[in-house]
Amino acid sequence: MDQQRPHQFPQDPNFRSRVITSFAKQAFMKTLGARLARVEPGLVEISLPFDESLTQQHGFVHAGAIASALDSACGYAALTLMPADAAVLTVEYKINLLAPARGPRLLAVASVKKTGKTLIVSTGDVFEKAAGEARKLVATMTATILVAENRGLTD
Amino acid sequence: MDQQRPHQFPQDPNFRSRVITSFAKQAFMKTLGARLARVEPGLVEISLPFDESLTQQHGFVHAGAIASALDSACGYAALTLMPADAAVLTVEYKINLLAPARGPRLLAVASVKKTGKTLIVSTGDVFEKAAGEARKLVATMTATILVAENRGLTD
Amino acid sequence: MDQQRPHQFPQDPNFRSRVITSFAKQAFMKTLGARLARVEPGLVEISLPFDESLTQQHGFVHAGAIASALDSACGYAALTLMPADAAVLTVEYKINLLAPARGPRLLAVASVKKTGKTLIVSTGDVFEKAAGEARKLVATMTATILVAENRGLTD
Amino acid sequence: MDQQRPHQFPQDPNFRSRVITSFAKQAFMKTLGARLARVEPGLVEISLPFDESLTQQHGFVHAGAIASALDSACGYAALTLMPADAAVLTVEYKINLLAPARGPRLLAVASVKKTGKTLIVSTGDVFEKAAGEARKLVATMTATILVAENRGLTD
Numbered sequence: 001m002d003q004q005r006p007h008q009f010p011q012d013p014n015f016r017s018r019v020i021t022s023f024a025k026q027a028f029m030k031t032l033g034a035r036l037a038r039v040e041p042g043l044v045e046i047s048l049p050f051d052e053s054l055t056q057q058h059g060f061v062h063a064g065a066i067a068s069a070l071d072s073a074c075g076y077a078a079l080t081l082m083p084a085d086a087a088v089l090t091v092e093y094k095i096n097l098l099a100p101a102r103g104p105r106l107l108a109v110a111s112v113k114k115t116g117k118t119l120i121v122s123t124g125d126v127f128e129k130a131a132g133e134a135r136k137l138v139a140t141m142t143a144t145i146l147v148a149e150n151r152g153l154t155d
Numbered sequence: 156m157d158q159q160r161p162h163q164f165p166q167d168p169n170f171r172s173r174v175i176t177s178f179a180k181q182a183f184m185k186t187l188g189a190r191l192a193r194v195e196p197g198l199v200e201i202s203l204p205f206d207e208s209l210t211q212q213h214g215f216v217h218a219g220a221i222a223s224a225l226d227s228a229c230g231y232a233a234l235t236l237m238p239a240d241a242a243v244l245t246v247e248y249k250i251n252l253l254a255p256a257r258g259p260r261l262l263a264v265a266s267v268k269k270t271g272k273t274l275i276v277s278t279g280d281v282f283e284k285a286a287g288e289a290r291k292l293v294a295t296m297t298a299t300i301l302v303a304e305n306r307g308l309t310d
Numbered sequence: 311m312d313q314q315r316p317h318q319f320p321q322d323p324n325f326r327s328r329v330i331t332s333f334a335k336q337a338f339m340k341t342l343g344a345r346l347a348r349v350e351p352g353l354v355e356i357s358l359p360f361d362e363s364l365t366q367q368h369g370f371v372h373a374g375a376i377a378s379a380l381d382s383a384c385g386y387a388a389l390t391l392m393p394a395d396a397a398v399l400t401v402e403y404k405i406n407l408l409a410p411a412r413g414p415r416l417l418a419v420a421s422v423k424k425t426g427k428t429l430i431v432s433t434g435d436v437f438e439k440a441a442g443e444a445r446k447l448v449a450t451m452t453a454t455i456l457v458a459e460n461r462g463l464t465d
Numbered sequence: 466m467d468q469q470r471p472h473q474f475p476q477d478p479n480f481r482s483r484v485i486t487s488f489a490k491q492a493f494m495k496t497l498g499a500r501l502a503r504v505e506p507g508l509v510e511i512s513l514p515f516d517e518s519l520t521q522q523h524g525f526v527h528a529g530a531i532a533s534a535l536d537s538a539c540g541y542a543a544l545t546l547m548p549a550d551a552a553v554l555t556v557e558y559k560i561n562l563l564a565p566a567r568g569p570r571l572l573a574v575a576s577v578k579k580t581g582k583t584l585i586v587s588t589g590d591v592f593e594k595a596a597g598e599a600r601k602l603v604a605t606m607t608a609t610i611l612v613a614e615n616r617g618l619t620d
Contacts, residue, residue, distance in 0.1 A: 027208050027210045027211075031209065055182045056182075058242070062181065064223020064226050064227070065219075071218055071222070090218045094247065094559055095247060096423075097246065097247065114406075114409070114450075137424060142406060144557055246401075247402070247454055253579040254579070269564070276561050292579060297559060297607055301428070336527065337520045338527035338529060342529075363496045364492070366492075367488075372494075374530075377533070378529020407557065
């Protein structure tokens with residue numbers, strides 16, 4: 001239902017470099033091996049290659065690793081539309097794990113569903129991609145993001 | 156409202172060793188530095204010491220790391236009450252991040268809210284603990300867990 | 311991201327009459343004044359005209375009334391893809407209220423995001439429509455539905 | 466885990482009459498037959514007697530009716546702790562339906578889990594009560610509530 005979403009205009013012309021800089025400061029994304037793959041107004045993609053260090057007891061990627069990449073994608077999608085002096089804080093999210101994922105590569109794709117002065121709602125999906133195969137949907141998330149202003153935080 | 160919860164009886168007398176063994180196979184918990192702190196019928200606690208490798212861009216523990224520990228605690232709380240041949244699969248969860256957390260130690264406490272033949276619902280909280288201080292609530296989760304039988308998975 | 315969704319094939323050729331019959335038995339939908347507006351494989355729309363009896367304290371449609379229509383739409387979207395002898399049970403849902411709604415007409419649009427033997431995940435949006443105006447997004451939901459078989463329930 | 470919750474102090478000494486007045490303006494609560502049963506600082510209970518007009522296709526109370534009462538209870542629990550000039554807006558909620566409910570009476574019990582200047586998180590349960598029987602847990606919710614100030618809304 002992307003056609004329902006109004007065109008998104010960034011308030012901060014430097015939104016892309018701001019997301020790149022902030023992402024680079026997320027030590028946890030480095031721990032996961034996650035990489036920023038795409039940054040557009042209202043849309044962010046994060047790539048997560050499979051690694052043994054991310055697995056749960058059955059050898060699949062742990063739901064928490066999937067959620068971490070998708071949560072970051074949802075938050076940064078929101079940041080692309082925030083004023084230059086605002087920071088991102090995740091208020092809450094809900095994730096459905098739809099299929100077990102083994103990789104070799106996961107892609108978290110998030111976009112802004114609704115903007116507001118105080119809160120932004122992002123939704124996103126995680127896909128598993130193997131060479132030469134159609135991508136498979138493995139998770140879906142809805143996240144509520146706070147536009148944090150005057151809290152001593154910057155992104 | 157713990158007094159509402161019926162007493163929980165494990166179906167598998169070896170529930171504790173089963174949780175310990177399964178947790179040890181979660182490479183991602185090792186990556187996070189998370190440790191199993193307590194296993195009772197219908198209740199599991201996981202400890203997560205602060206580490207720079209877990210932080211987001213403002214220096215707090217990443218929501219994804221917090222959620223990962225709490226998701227595992229919710230899942231293993233469910234596992235303590237499952238039949239011996241069943242495995243844990245997280246269907247979905249929702250987490251509210253209530254306060255930023257910097258450590259030095261986080262504790263994820265999860266318990267079973269409702270058992271069923273097919274699905275188990277667990278709820279849990281994450282607390283931040285510093286020496287000599289009252290613990291601070293930093294996150295709360297509700298998780299739906301599938302009792303996975305006959306799927307070629309074991310825990 | 312509708313283009314990601316695989317084509318949905320109903321297992322029960324009478325899925326449409328089954329949904330219509332089941333909806334007619336939902337006394338609560340009558341209480342709300344909700345009407346079934348569209349039934350396709352994996353997709354259901356429910357219309358909810360504004361009525362004073364549905365309002366909250368500020369004169370907007372109560373979140374609960376919006377959620378009720380959308381929950382039913384999510385459940386029936388799932389039912390269109392279930393075997394003939396299965397019944398719908400909502401396991402859980404999460405709804406974000408994105409804008410206050412006053413009507414004159416709300417439309418709940420739900421579709422199946424992922425099918426499974428035991429669980430189906432549906433997502434949906436509610437739109438406000440006024441004559442001659444673009445429709446406005448007022449709420450979004452993700453719902454987990456149980457494919458209830460052998461439980462003495464029919465739809 | 467109620468023992469974890471800090472004691473809640475109302476900022477508005479007239480919190481109780483404010484909740485009662487606001488509830489009386491919710492036409493939808495009247496439509497449901499819901500009644501305010503208890504108002505304390507940070508805690509609200511709403512009673513919902515069984516009625517045929519609230520049922521779904523299997524004769525149980527519709528998840529939407531249960532969620533509506535519980536959503537109102539969560540919102541009003543938050544309102545008891547808000548400043549006198551603030552109004553309640555539900556940002557989002559998640560509900561797990563834990564058992565089918567037929568009545569004769571449902572009780573929605575909600576309390577504040579975390580207060581903040583901008584957002585309040587409430588959690589709540591719905592119980593089914595029959596004369597002479599232990600109450601049965603039928604649903605659980607986590608709700609995020611906006612402290613709406615300077616938006617032209619009052620409660």
